[in-house]
Amino acid sequence: MSTDSVRAVIFDLDDTLYLQQSFLDAAWHHVAEFAAQRSSVPREAWYEKLSLYSSQGSDRGGIIDRAVADLDPSQDIQLLVDRFRSFAPESLPLIDNVEDALTALHAVVPLGLITDGDVTIQRAKIAALGIAHHFDAIVISDEIGREFRKPHPAPFRAALEALGVPASHVVYVGDRPEKDVAGAASVGMRAIRVRTGEYAARESQTLPWHDVADVLEAIKVLRTYIAE
Numbered sequence: 001m002s003t004d005s006v007r008a009v010i011f012d013l014d015d016t017l018y019l020q021q022s023f024l025d026a027a028w029h030h031v032a033e034f035a036a037q038r039s040s041v042p043r044e045a046w047y048e049k050l051s052l053y054s055s056q057g058s059d060r061g062g063i064i065d066r067a068v069a070d071l072d073p074s075q076d077i078q079l080l081v082d083r084f085r086s087f088a089p090e091s092l093p094l095i096d097n098v099e100d101a102l103t104a105l106h107a108v109v110p111l112g113l114i115t116d117g118d119v120t121i122q123r124a125k126i127a128a129l130g131i132a133h134h135f136d137a138i139v140i141s142d143e144i145g146r147e148f149r150k151p152h153p154a155p156f157r158a159a160l161e162a163l164g165v166p167a168s169h170v171v172y173v174g175d176r177p178e179k180d181v182a183g184a185a186s187v188g189m190r191a192i193r194v195r196t197g198e199y200a201a202r203e204s205q206t207l208p209w210h211d212v213a214d215v216l217e218a219i220k221v222l223r224t225y226i227a228e
């Protein structure tokens with residue numbers, strides 16, 4: 001594997017810089033409150049059902065559909081989905097000490113961010129985390145097209161181009177082997193896998209350059225490859 005120096009770093013967002021569960025939990029409370037106002041089912045029952053289906057795989061989809069089918073099939077699913085999509089929390093917690101670590105890293109190399117998902121929701125998360133100023137390039141893959149979500153090389157190429165650094169000198173940090181590690185490898189970048197969030201225990205055939213506990217450890221590893 002390459003031992004080229006590291007001249008730029010690109011991060012994933014969900015379950016890498018913060019735990020996605022913090023967003024989902026607040027979003028389900030928000031949707032539950034709205035649904036309870038429109039049905040005889042209490043807010044707590046909506047919240048419990050939405051949380052249950054969400055915990056079975058946030059990527060599976062149909063979470064709201066399944067909750068409505070169970071609790072009150074007369075509800076307009078689209079209205080509840082819209083309520084979820086427009087949820088913009090005031091703030092979200094970064095993983096501890098990430099703010100300082102990003103500031104220190106950004107003092108020595110340019111930084112990028114690549115994230116999949118609904119554009120409005122991903123923008124709301126970035127705003128609530130207050131992290132936009134750390135990044136010289138932010139790529140939301142759905143802005144290119146939903147079919148270009150990671151591991152598609154397009155968002156990785158877009159970020160590399162915006163940073164102006166060759167792939168062999170850029171490292172990607174993310175939590176999902178099949179999206180983050182595989183996507184980075186497809187454009188010739190090294191990847192550091194972080195074991196945080198929903199997919200922390202997932203086994204994978206795609207081996208990363210480094211496999212570490214969390215983003216802080218990833219940044220520690222990166223510092224040893226950065227000429228300062």
Ligand SMILES: [Mg+2]
Binds near residue numbers: 012014015016175176
């Ligand atoms: Mg992620």
